[in-house]
Amino acid sequence: MPGPIQSLSRAAAILRLLAGGERRLGLSEVATALDLAKGTAHGILRTLQQEGFVEQDPESGKYQLGAELLRLGQSYLDVHELRARALVWADDLARAAGETVYLGVLHQQGVLIVHHVFRPDDTRQVLEVGSMQPLHSTALGKVLVAYDPVARGELGDGPYESYTLRTLTEAGDVDAECALIRERGWTDSVEETWEGVASIGALIQDRRRNPVGAVCISGPVERVCEDGFVKPSLVASVRSAARAISRDLGAGRF
Amino acid sequence: MPGPIQSLSRAAAILRLLAGGERRLGLSEVATALDLAKGTAHGILRTLQQEGFVEQDPESGKYQLGAELLRLGQSYLDVHELRARALVWADDLARAAGETVYLGVLHQQGVLIVHHVFRPDDTRQVLEVGSMQPLHSTALGKVLVAYDPVARGELGDGPYESYTLRTLTEAGDVDAECALIRERGWTDSVEETWEGVASIGALIQDRRRNPVGAVCISGPVERVCEDGFVKPSLVASVRSAARAISRDLGAGRF
DNA sequence: CCACTGCGGTCGACAATGTCGACCGCCTGT
């Protein structure tokens, strides 16, 4: 049966639609957006609701994502081997560097943040686990593109979206950057996505040298950079953390 | 069409199965566990995989939850109105009380943690957003059972699982406790779930006085209690935070 | 006050769809 199950694909599309739109959506909105008959959309929504994947606001009748998704997302993190092994190293890295640490994996056309260590001793911060970052303009993303052919494929040929004046928007520029990354073994991203923010990232690979994710530190450009370049000491910290996690992954085959 | 969509329910069951088992599961394991033909299970798994809800370890062929779930779970939090309005109050409460703050909603037979503020200035802690707590032995759970008939229904008639010597395991005891909770307007849970941990919780309700969730603070029994009772000042903090969030929910009809 | 329009939800006929169980090739442990 080499065809995807229609009703399931449609259900997934509905979930993604609900995740995308900021506000709740009505039955008809969902049906027209996905070009489904109202009855069909209703059947799927009702099932999703009864499974807890979707909730319905009782007074407006509109639909939104359900709590079960949060629970399952958490379970995903629990099982995630890379994350489990990286937890302690990421913590150490944050402490040593004094900056925020992110751990990301390739997911579709972006980097999914699977771990996030807050900058030590600092103000209120929003947890970004579960959110996505672009491939072509972040340290995590560029590392993955440089080493993972699948990531390079997902990136496409551009031109890519521009976030700041320093964003690389042409495929050629990104590919050149990637060659440099492979040569040096790490990358930076200075104000390529957010003004004032600089990051340093390095690759994590498994026992068979397959790229499986990336770590980075991220912080205000004044603290991460010096004389226009990222501080070598921070680069060293990130690289050694990445190596440590990779080694950890290689060792632990229970 | 008043029947749930079969393939969807089955897919949900598979996801829950994968979430439950700690380790990855093979196709045959999934099929036998849910009493499905292998072909059927395979079709569903393949669709789930291609939608990103499930991933397959390329060498063992076994399945685990996929990254898309994490992303959707995050989106659920983004849309969640209670959580959005409670963020700042929870923060203030944590600072004022000097203890960990949890925000939970009823989900199936438990309390789903939708927000978690770390205890200020303290050691490494694990984020528990997305995890579940029991209804009968935690401050969050007991508050919900006391005020939400649905929660009381989900709880059933017991006997309930015992975690410590102080856990209430009989329906009668819990119901008596709930009457007290309704009278006082708050509850505590001192070493009823975890040894050494005490919590204080209060109800959050929406503009129409429906129970929608609960807040609690949680910390070591030596800090939360005094002379064998929880500190009245902490109770006051929790209750005022709960009122503030409820008021906020009542006001904000965009 | 009442058409009127939009909503969420239901219904039943139809055939497209998902399901089933036998089968295949592969790897692993014996």
Added chain:
DNA sequence: ACAGGCGGTCGACATTGTCGACCGCAGTGG
């Protein structure tokens, strides 16, 4: 070399999801 398990495929069958018309309701503007 074999047996047994695995993940995966295939094609016939009828169960199952789909479609579009229909329903009652709520809000709205004449």
